[in-house]
Amino acid sequence: PTPQSLAGKKIIVTAGGTRERIDPVRYLTNDSSGKMGVAVATAAQQAGAEVTLIAGSMKVTPPTGINVISVTSTNDMYEAVNEQFASADGLVMAAAVSDFRPATSADHKIKKDKDHPGMTLELVENPDIVATMGAKKRADQFLVGFAAETNDLKQNAQKKLTAKHLDLMVANDVSQSQIGFNSDDNQVTFMWPDGRQQQTPIESKAKVAEEIVDIIATDILKEK
Numbered sequence: 629p630t631p632q633s634l635a636g637k638k639i640i641v642t643a644g645g646t647r648e649r650i651d652p653v654r655y656l657t658n659d660s661s662g663k664m665g666v667a668v669a670t671a672a673q674q675a676g677a678e679v680t681l682i683a684g685s686m687k688v689t690p691p692t693g694i695n696v697i698s699v700t701s702t703n704d705m706y707e708a709v710n711e712q713f714a715s716a717d718g719l720v721m722a723a724a725v726s727d728f729r730p731a732t733s734a735d736h737k738i739k740k741d742k743d744h745p746g747m748t749l750e751l752v753e754n755p756d757i758v759a760t761m762g763a764k765k766r767a768d769q770f771l772v773g774f775a776a777e778t779n780d781l782k783q784n785a786q787k788k789l790t791a792k793h794l795d796l797m798v799a800n801d802v803s804q805s806q807i808g809f810n811s812d813d814n815q816v817t818f819m820w821p822d823g824r825q826q827q828t829p830i831e832s833k834a835k836v837a838e839e840i841v842d843i844i845a846t847d848i849l850k851e852k
């Protein structure tokens with residue numbers, strides 16, 4: 629991206645996974661490393677944006693000079709995004725958010741019960757963060773979402789793009805181990821609300837992030 633293509637813009641980026649507490653020593657989470665979100669935050673900062681990174685659990689450290697808000701659960705991430713969104717020009721939702729959380733979180737370590745082998749964990753639905761922002765975004769605000777799919781990638785991603793009112797969907801096939809979660813490389817298909825699609829070659833997450841920033845600067849924000 630050109631050095632100042634996002635100058636004066638305030639952008640929220642989410643990264644990493646969420647942790648949904650079961651008891652004091654256990655939680656539900658996912659394989660997200662935070663690499664893709666951190667790469668987007670870095671590229672946006674290099675393009676001159678004021679970046680707030682809302683970070684779940686991550687295997688990478690965010691770059692310096694970025695305002696970082698650390699969160700644990702999906703509800704925490706929802707509250708942080710909700711608080712920042714009104715004053716932002718856009719949100720890039722790269723975090724891997726848990727769709728469900730345990731219905732209750734025990735305040736003591738759950739013990740095995742010899743009389744009742746096995747156990748059932750009741751789950752309830754979490755808020756959909758980006759969909760909620762999509763429902764209330766102003767005409768001057770943009771939303772970028774990600775879709776990690778293992779099957780019917782384009783069909784599923786297109787549905788989410790529409791349902792969540794995104795301006796750009798970044799879809800990737802996580803059934804391939806050399807790309808996606810944890811890897812340094814990625815291969816994505818950019819999808820626009822007007823039906824345009826563009827697939828990248830396998831390339832670094834840094835390169836994918838620069839392309840996302842370019843699309844935001846030259847395509848999405850031009851229309852706002």
Ligand code: C5P
Nearest residue numbers: 721723725755756757758773774775776
């Ligand atoms: O999980 P799913 O594939 O539907 O995620 C698509 C997009 O929606 C991603 O950008 C993800 O960060 C976001 N999402 C969210 N809140 C959820 C689930 C997903 O913001 N509860």
